[in-house]
Amino acid sequence: MISRITRSSKSLEGKTIVLGITGSIAAVRCVELARELGRHGADVHAVMTHAAMGIIHPEAMRYATGKRVITEITGDVEHVEFCGINGRAHLLLIAPCTANTIGKLAHGIDDTSVTTFATTAFGSGVPVMVVPAMHESMYDHPIVAENIKKLRELGVEFIMPVMEEGAAKIAGEDEIVLRVERILGGKTLSGKRILITGGATAEAIDPIRILTxxxxxxxxxxxxxEAFRKGADVTLVHRGRTGIRGIREFNIQSAQEMTDTVLEELSKGYELLISAAAISDFTLTSSRSKIKSDKEITLTLRPAPKLIKEARLRYPELRIIGFKAETGVTADELIKRGRESMESAGLDMVVANDVSSGGMGTEGNDVYIIDEGVKRVSGTKHEIAIALMDKIEEIF
Known part of the structure; x- marks a missing residue:
């Protein structure tokens, strides 16, 4: 499950999402899901089966969406209004989706409000996303697996459940929103493989202490x-672990581990390396036992490997974006040093900032994105990521 690491945005502004709710106990999560989609700018309309109404009252979803909840298909032909050809909906999101409804979708059975919307969406090309939720034994049924495979072959996107406590639980709201952003985001970086490094490395002083x-x-x-939202195939190498499904992660500690991991991974074919990590400039030989704290000690530091230098030597055609951190310099000097780094390492772009005024360990930052020109971006790191990815689109 993804922890909430970005603030709500307007990433789904202008998008109409039909939220189809079926009879799983996970339907109780739909109030928050609908509100979270709305916080990102989406216009959300709920459609409920009779079984779903036995679990959560339609008035709860009316509160969550601010719209009349569709529980029956009437003379207003709601399914055509939203999911017909040239209909209002940009996406039919069925969450939670039971094994029963998955089976109906796979075999063209149309006997509930949600399956009627789905039938119409299939016929008109409206994207369909399914978020299963059921008992684990039901999820493991070979026919259910076959139905999921069939629907995937028809172009349905699945957000697979979280397996806990004998149940295939509905994915978290943040993950669902992220995947919705990806399917509705235009996929401007689709087919691009991007490797990103992030965070600090840690050089072991002894089994307990580190230099970071x-x-x-x-x-x-x-x-x-942001790269994932835009459709890229993303790999993240860092000391942390986000658990974001769909993004490959490598957990490393030292500068040497990061360099070795990145160089090995790049051999598998990537279009872009974004070296955003604050990799240690120095390393040392670690003591095998804890150093006593009752006397003064001297640590001998030696230069750590330079990732960008090694990557450029081994992969001369690779596009690379570097980050340049300085302290106590003017904007002109910062930009000058950023350009020097870009030229010396053959980089496509450099993101430069003065960390003496913030940026390291803070919510926001003030950076200069340097390529042929210079663009200053001030804001949250989420906003800076959006600005940088917009620039990256231009180089492909």
Whole structure:
């Protein structure tokens, strides 16, 4: 499950989403799901089966969406209004979706309000996303697996359940919203493989102590999320672990581990490396046992490997974006040093900032995105990630 690591945005503004709710106990989660989609700008309309109404009252969904809830197909032909050809809906999101409804969708059975919407969506090309929720034994039924496979082959996107306590539980709201953003985001980076590094590395002093820095890793995570929203195949290498399904993660500690992991992964074919990590400039030989704290000690530091330098030598055609952190310099000097780094390492772009005024370990930042020109971006790291990914679209 994804922890909430970005604030609500207007990423779904202008998008109409039909939320189909079927008779799983997970229907109780739909109030918050609908509100979360709305916080991101979506216009949400709920459609409920009779079984769903036995679990959550339609008035709860009317409160969550601010719209009349569709529980029956009437003379207003609601299914055509939303999911017909040139209909209002950009997406039919069925969450939660029971094994029963999955079977009906796979075999063209239309006997509930939700399946009527789905039948119409299939016939008119409206995207359909399904979020299953059921008991684990039901989810493991081979016919259910076959039905899911069949629907995937028909173009239905699935957000697979979280397996806990003998149940295939509905995915978290943040994950569902992220996947909705991806399917409705135009997929402008679809087919692009992007490797992102983030956060601080840690050099072991002894089995307990480490040498590290103040970087939180938030920028790397936000970049990975934004690249994913735009349809890219994303890999994130950092010390943390987000558990974001759909993004490959490598958990590393030292500068050497990060360098080795990135170089090995790049051999599998990537179009872009974004080196946002604050990789240690120095490393040391770790003591095998805890160093006593009752006397003064001297640590001998030696230079750590330079990831960008190694990546450029091994993969000369790879596009690389670097980050340049300085302290106590003017904007002109910061930009000058950023350009020097870009030229010396053959980078496509550099993101430069003065960390003496913030940026490391903080919510927001003030950066300069440097390529042929210079663009200053001030705001949250989420907003900076959006600005950088918009620039990245231009280089492909």
């Amino acid at each position: 820095n103040r970087a939180s890793g938030r920028t790397g995570i936000e970049l990975a999320l």
